[in-house]
Amino acid sequence: MRSLIDIPDFSVAEIDALIATACDMMDHPDQYAEACKRKKLATLFFEPSTRTRLSFEAAMLELGGSVLGFSAANNSSAAKGESVADTARTVSCYADIIAMRHPKEGAALVAASAASIPVINAGDGGHCHPTQTLTDLLTIYREKGRLNNLKVGFCGDLKFGRTVHSLINALSRYEGIEIVLISPDELKLPDYVKQDTLEKSGIPYTETADLEGAIPTLDILYMTRIQQERFASREEYLRLKDSYILDLPKLADAKSDLCILHPLPRVNEISVAVDNDPRACYFRQVLCGKYIRMALILKLLGEDGAKPAVDGESVEGLCCHNPHCITSCEQELPALFKKTDNGVFRCIYCETKAN
């Protein structure tokens, strides 16, 4: 069966089909009320993420299925030192599909290759979180009626923001996308994302530190949190943070059909005064998250097809030095690498450059 580890696992056609299914579910929920009757979803959350877990659980329940699992590692066999692969093989005896969150990068790929049921990556460390990106795409489609010909601004922490990198990557497969990158210098989009994604697909983009100035031109504004610990000093943080907090004054000259997104949870990066503005889409985005997960569960349960290929080579003297990689804590995992176009080897689990 198939799994979803990262967005590129699906073709644009497949993603469009998922979105179409999700829209149909929103319009005719009754027709799907027993679509997964007697099927079981296992939510394996090795680190807590209530929002994502509840979204998956609500999705499965609305399809008439049931749910089992755990919400934190201290309640799991991992505490006894069981490998992710063994957990995945074991849970394959208990459930029909797995949604897994794990602090280590590449953990979902390891689980998918060991499991005999589909695995959905619900977040593997700072690596991927594909269902958030699918959620963002569905929301944009519901709000705009299209996924092409959009000017999309990303604001906040563009350096470490996993969801930002993933959505930019996903949008780069559509026509007529323009990107505006809004952040302080400290948190600019990394060069490799610019080169490997934006420039490679010929997406025009601009960079600015001025949120207020950028807003009027945007169709979509994707807000993210700026974490204090990212800054050199507390002074620096305090000096900058307010200019990246979205409030009503900053929206004065925004388009009337601007669509404001946020992966949530938000702390204070969007003023609550904005919540009741019709352009605030981030709570409708939560609802979209449930429906796209319903569509995804239904798709994966319905499909045969191959497991994600764990196709890499072990290279003499090469190992992954990423301390967040699943290989860093699971000794029996073979160190495997993939040679990229530009000749560098990347770990197949966390995609970090090896050396």
Next chain:
Amino acid sequence: MRSLIDIPDFSVAEIDALIATACDMMDHPDQYAEACKRKKLATLFFEPSTRTRLSFEAAMLELGGSVLGFSAANNSSAAKGESVADTARTVSCYADIIAMRHPKEGAALVAASAASIPVINAGDGGHCHPTQTLTDLLTIYREKGRLNNLKVGFCGDLKFGRTVHSLINALSRYEGIEIVLISPDELKLPDYVKQDTLEKSGIPYTETADLEGAIPTLDILYMTRIQQERFASREEYLRLKDSYILDLPKLADAKSDLCILHPLPRVNEISVAVDNDPRACYFRQVLCGKYIRMALILKLLGEDGAKPAVDGESVEGLCCHNPHCITSCEQELPALFKKTDNGVFRCIYCETKAN
């Protein structure tokens, strides 16, 4: 839709109707087996309370619905600093009704005013716990056949006992109630409860420190725990505690139809030797707790009607100084107050006097 934050949200007629529904459910469970089919209850327990959580979950399952949620804050987005209001709006996308437990007073009101689905207060700090009081009322009705003309004794910690204050308040709306307050001096019922509730509604009451002496006159004996930390000294605690432990000898002269209640869990304030006495009702009380919650869930899911009004005014220079109030930890909450009859301002969230 409506929510239940505290008992006064419901009229006596509504409470009597709830009790009637619960009794019908006890007598004809099959007729309600699919009453909430395809409905979802979210149990949001920001602090653990197994008994209350399982009671709600069992209630929803017996109505044919399903359940999702969390049982401790460390597994929730709250750990990431999300506001109660945001959590409530988010969960409104995942479920049809919320049962929420939170350590801060007023948290349930905040959730109810933000959610787009009904919210049941399953305990907000030391403030309210209305489903416990509804449980107590149903149990009394089942055991006695009436809620009026009863002599009710409350024993133990009457000063801090939230369930005691709430039940006294609820009973004060019925005819022919007499109250006997049994406690050590340190733990007497607060004056404001006597004045605002007992005296206001003209309920005759007496105070005593002598449990054994009071028992023979009672129709209902409501026991609560005496916590050591409430006392000036350990000596004081040890000197007093035994006289407030209910055992068989103390029941020697009790009425044959005395009804002994306890909100549970009990530690040692009722000897296990009493458990098999037919007058011990506290385990039947647990069963009543499930049925009254079934009736409550069904009522709130079936009703339209307005959200609880958050009607208060912000008063120049006035803020709530209660460290347990939800406003103490959520900065963006407006400080709102309500002027009471005697001219004092009370925080609308925790009902503490402002100054």
Next chain:
Amino acid sequence: MRSLIDIPDFSVAEIDALIATACDMMDHPDQYAEACKRKKLATLFFEPSTRTRLSFEAAMLELGGSVLGFSAANNSSAAKGESVADTARTVSCYADIIAMRHPKEGAALVAASAASIPVINAGDGGHCHPTQTLTDLLTIYREKGRLNNLKVGFCGDLKFGRTVHSLINALSRYEGIEIVLISPDELKLPDYVKQDTLEKSGIPYTETADLEGAIPTLDILYMTRIQQERFASREEYLRLKDSYILDLPKLADAKSDLCILHPLPRVNEISVAVDNDPRACYFRQVLCGKYIRMALILKLLGEDGAKPAVDGESVEGLCCHNPHCITSCEQELPALFKKTDNGVFRCIYCETKAN
């Protein structure tokens, strides 16, 4: 109603019937899809054990029932000092059957004697774990087609291995069983198991420290983990451990139909290279664990019959000194003892010799 505290609670005929039901469930799952419709399983895990908990939950869900409970004590009323008996009586109001895991020996017996619904012991400290043993028996039956005339090797920690003692005990009730005990001196099978079980039932057994040498003669090889802390020194551990790690070379001369079992989770005592060998049965064993629990739940829900007898006497001056016994932490539990054939008194809860 009946409960399952330990294997001897069931006759051989009952166990064979359970196995027959489990096999029928594996062959005709659809016929059992609603066998427990509207029934509720409470999983009360006072200590985490994901594998066991999920196995019970999956079992109940496949029978069309539903599940509620907790996965760790810190989320339970136990944190408030509630007794196991009170929890069991309370949960009897919420569910139809209980699966309980508790760190204290004898806790399940206490729960079963207080509950008004069946209780399944899902592990009480180092004392019993009967559903693991039933799982092992079903797996052997599925793999071998019989439970008699088998040569069974047990490897690893035979001194502290609860599952080993229990399975030896269970097998001792069948014909033609031969046992091979494979362990380092430090971890040999205790004498009382040899005397009370093997010798008493006339089971021929041999002891060896040589795993590789023993394998060729075996029909069943039951592997367990060797924990470093069991050894006098780290050196001793390192010197020995490899000789008890099962890898492909050690299987060179094994029978072609050898059946390799492991209760899981495994750390490194079986090389992952063995996983794909058809003789590796430990993941099929996981699946058997789900089906035998389905059969057990169905049996206990269907049966009337007496509670487990708590028949012991309180003996002047005798108390249980086992620090892991449930009586060590629950003061109100009566200290009760049973006189065994050889005249010693054993605690009825943890079965430890009293003195």
